[in-house]
Amino acid sequence: MATIQDVAMKAGVSVATVSRVINQSNTVAPKSVNKVRKAIVELGYQPNFLARDLRRAETNRVLVLLQSISNPYYATIVKGIEDVAQKHNYSIMLCNTDSEIAREKNYIDLLGKKVVQGAIFLDTEMSSEEINLLEKNNHIVFCCEYRPGTQVSHVMIDNYNAARNMVSHLISQGHKKIALIAGDRHLASTNQRYQGYIDAMSDAGLAVEKQWIFWSEESSFKMGMRAVENFLYSKDHPTAVFAMSDILAIGAIRAVHTHGFRVPEDIAVAGFDGIEYSAASVPSLTTIVQPNYDMGGLAMEMLIRKMKDGERENKEVVLEHELVIRESTSRTIV
Amino acid sequence: MATIQDVAMKAGVSVATVSRVINQSNTVAPKSVNKVRKAIVELGYQPNFLARDLRRAETNRVLVLLQSISNPYYATIVKGIEDVAQKHNYSIMLCNTDSEIAREKNYIDLLGKKVVQGAIFLDTEMSSEEINLLEKNNHIVFCCEYRPGTQVSHVMIDNYNAARNMVSHLISQGHKKIALIAGDRHLASTNQRYQGYIDAMSDAGLAVEKQWIFWSEESSFKMGMRAVENFLYSKDHPTAVFAMSDILAIGAIRAVHTHGFRVPEDIAVAGFDGIEYSAASVPSLTTIVQPNYDMGGLAMEMLIRKMKDGERENKEVVLEHELVIRESTSRTIV
DNA sequence: TTGAAAGCGCTAACAA
DNA sequence: TTGTTAGCGCTTTCAA
Numbered sequence: 268m269a270t271i272q273d274v275a276m277k278a279g280v281s282v283a284t285v286s287r288v289i290n291q292s293n294t295v296a297p298k299s300v301n302k303v304r305k306a307i308v309e310l311g312y313q314p315n316f317l318a319r320d321l322r323r324a325e326t327n328r329v330l331v332l333l334q335s336i337s338n339p340y341y342a343t344i345v346k347g348i349e350d351v352a353q354k355h356n357y358s359i360m361l362c363n364t365d366s367e368i369a370r371e372k373n374y375i376d377l378l379g380k381k382v383v384q385g386a387i388f389l390d391t392e393m394s395s396e397e398i399n400l401l402e403k404n405n406h407i408v409f410c411c412e413y414r415p416g417t418q419v420s421h422v423m424i425d426n427y428n429a430a431r432n433m434v435s436h437l438i439s440q441g442h443k444k445i446a447l448i449a450g451d452r453h454l455a456s457t458n459q460r461y462q463g464y465i466d467a468m469s470d471a472g473l474a475v476e477k478q479w480i481f482w483s484e485e486s487s488f489k490m491g492m493r494a495v496e497n498f499l500y501s502k503d504h505p506t507a508v509f510a511m512s513d514i515l516a517i518g519a520i521r522a523v524h525t526h527g528f529r530v531p532e533d534i535a536v537a538g539f540d541g542i543e544y545s546a547a548s549v550p551s552l553t554t555i556v557q558p559n560y561d562m563g564g565l566a567m568e569m570l571i572r573k574m575k576d577g578e579r580e581n582k583e584v585v586l587e588h589e590l591v592i593r594e595s596t597s598r599t600i601v
Numbered sequence: 602m603a604t605i606q607d608v609a610m611k612a613g614v615s616v617a618t619v620s621r622v623i624n625q626s627n628t629v630a631p632k633s634v635n636k637v638r639k640a641i642v643e644l645g646y647q648p649n650f651l652a653r654d655l656r657r658a659e660t661n662r663v664l665v666l667l668q669s670i671s672n673p674y675y676a677t678i679v680k681g682i683e684d685v686a687q688k689h690n691y692s693i694m695l696c697n698t699d700s701e702i703a704r705e706k707n708y709i710d711l712l713g714k715k716v717v718q719g720a721i722f723l724d725t726e727m728s729s730e731e732i733n734l735l736e737k738n739n740h741i742v743f744c745c746e747y748r749p750g751t752q753v754s755h756v757m758i759d760n761y762n763a764a765r766n767m768v769s770h771l772i773s774q775g776h777k778k779i780a781l782i783a784g785d786r787h788l789a790s791t792n793q794r795y796q797g798y799i800d801a802m803s804d805a806g807l808a809v810e811k812q813w814i815f816w817s818e819e820s821s822f823k824m825g826m827r828a829v830e831n832f833l834y835s836k837d838h839p840t841a842v843f844a845m846s847d848i849l850a851i852g853a854i855r856a857v858h859t860h861g862f863r864v865p866e867d868i869a870v871a872g873f874d875g876i877e878y879s880a881a882s883v884p885s886l887t888t889i890v891q892p893n894y895d896m897g898g899l900a901m902e903m904l905i906r907k908m909k910d911g912e913r914e915n916k917e918v919v920l921e922h923e924l925v926i927r928e929s930t931s932r933t934i935v
Numbered sequence: 936t937t938g939a940a941a942g943c944g945c946t947a948a949c950a951a
Numbered sequence: 952t953t954g955t956t957a958g959c960g961c962t963t964t965c966a967a
Binding site: 604605606616617620621623624648649650651652653654655656657 | 943944945946947
């Protein structure tokens with residue numbers, strides 16, 4: 268384990284000079300640069316980042332907190348974050364919280380412990396008070412989600428109008444009885460989408476039956492299936508289902524099939540998010556495509572401005588969504 | 602930003618005593634413990650881990666390298682790794698390489714730079730020489746995969762027999778013309794599965810046509826679709842397709858449908874991995890379920906033994922797989 | 936253009 | 952039971 272001392276010794280210069288070479292200072296004589304380079308190669312030297320980071324009081328590392336990487340929705344967002352991070356010489360620590368508060372707390376502590384310089388939340392179990400407190404002393408940004416009652420930068424789509432668009436589409440296909448598979452009530456996006464659904468229905472003069480709404484804390488195939496089983500055997504059952512995530516929607520499609528009905532002929536199903544699988548499922552899934560890559564990238568850029576330029580202001584950035592109509596809601600296509 | 606100095610000052614003790622309290626040494630007088638605890642709370646002190654890690658020359662952090670979190674196959678493995686890591690007080694750094702050698706190199710350098718103490722590879726672009734070199738000076742373990750020609754601990758299933766089982770199942774369903782969608786040729790698992798396919802066919806006295814084998818470097822829906830399009834319009838087209846991953850298989854199913862054929866009636870499709878989708882797809886997918894959670898956990902345990910106990914020996918651990926038959930290959934079920 | 940030396944915040948050996 | 956102090960490996964200021 269060669270240290271900078273060893274390199275200095277071998278090259279016959281001081282550690283300061285070695286440090287200058289490593290950090291591309293241009294005040295080192297070419298001859299010295301060569302000697303140092305040679306010594307570095309010969310010793311297989313790599314600088315100890317713990318020492319460097321301690322000394323510089325910066326790690327160029329940020330935390331990215333998500334519920335679980337098993338949710339494909341996150342994949343593209345993370346790619347956007349990573350690409351921007353890399354461009355600015357930051358690296359990211361991806362952390363699965365599994366929605367466990369203790370696990371999340373552990374990771375968040377990495378901020379106070381100086382292991383990371385900032386954090387992007389794709390998801391959190393913290394209360395709005397905790398979030399506001401955290402924001403006071405740390406650089407944080409929310410991506411694709413945020414907690415109502417907090418003042419923290421975030422980048423999102425217009426979830427209210429996206430949901431409205433989707434429900435209007437279903438109505439335009441002739442549906443009058445439209446069920447909703449809703450997500451976690453604590454999330455802003457859930458509430459906004461819920462309101463979009465309610466308003467679209469009421470604007471069309473359609474009633475919303477309580478038994479058509481299924482609340483699912485968790486976005487999983489299983490919950491999508493369970494929701495459909497709930498609807499199918501209720502009296503006056505819905506002819507269309509709007510799920511707040513593609514995963515829920517795909518579970519819903521599966522359950523409709525399992526029970527011997529067809530999508531979209533018997534029941535139409537629509538999702539939300541635009542994950543890759545939405546295009547590959549059978550039938551392909553009508554969904555709201557979120558600009559996930561860009562949202563991730565923008566969130567990272569906002570975070571970098573906070574960390575580098577000390578920007579204190581918190582902003583809301585809203586990006587465009589897109590309604591993509593596919594087989595699962597199309598009466599004309601099989 | 603309170604430091605240990607500040608706490609010592611406030612509590613009226615030395616930094617050593619504060620350090621002892623933080624690290625649960627039981628040689629501190631209860632009265633001192635209380636004073637220190639109080640000061641810590643009042644100052645909102647958190648130890649600087651960069652300093653601690655530098656001093657201790659350990660970070661209790663390990664690297665987990667994978668190609669992309671968008672592959673749901675990794676989700677359960679990572680969960681297994683994380684749970685074991687947490688139990689032993691390690692935390693993991695999850696890194697997407699995107700199969701880019703430069704990005705991978707960057708992450709691997711974190712070993713030499715002392716940011717992490719070990720690494721688990723779910724995937725790598727490195728050559729066997731590079732891997733062997735890396736293993737000399739670092740603690741590394743391969744999980745669910747390995748590179749032939751390397752001497753590195755790894756945990757896997759018996760890919761050869763798993764593939765054989767699957768192809769035999771297809772043959773038992775009456776198929777004689779069975780196509781293969783193969784993965785990245787550099788991976789051991791690909792070669793083993795390939796050989797299993799070849800041997801199962803030849804044991805049954807069945808011919809393997811060259812045009813029935815589609816090599817796909819990448820495990821994506823798109824490649825699964827492309828493969829099927831290739832097969833569909835070849836003369837003497839196959840009646841069954843064995844894909845080396847569930848993602849490829851689901852893409853294949855999608856393409857069969859798109860072209861107006863049915864699964865499994867016209868073409869049966871089998872996958873490999875046992876990802877969550879495999880049960881939720883329409884039709885549900887016959888696949889080889891790998892014990893992903895256990896494989897991840899075991900890999901982490903092997904790594905911990907190397908890091909903590911300095912175990913040098915490299916082992917191969919082989920776990921059981923399971924053939925799960927579902928709709929996509931079943932003639933009896935619709 | 937270079938080197939000496941201070942010091943980042945912590946742990947741990949040693950002495951008291 | 953406690954405090955003093957060296958030092959982990961690096962960067963950076965200051966002086967030469």
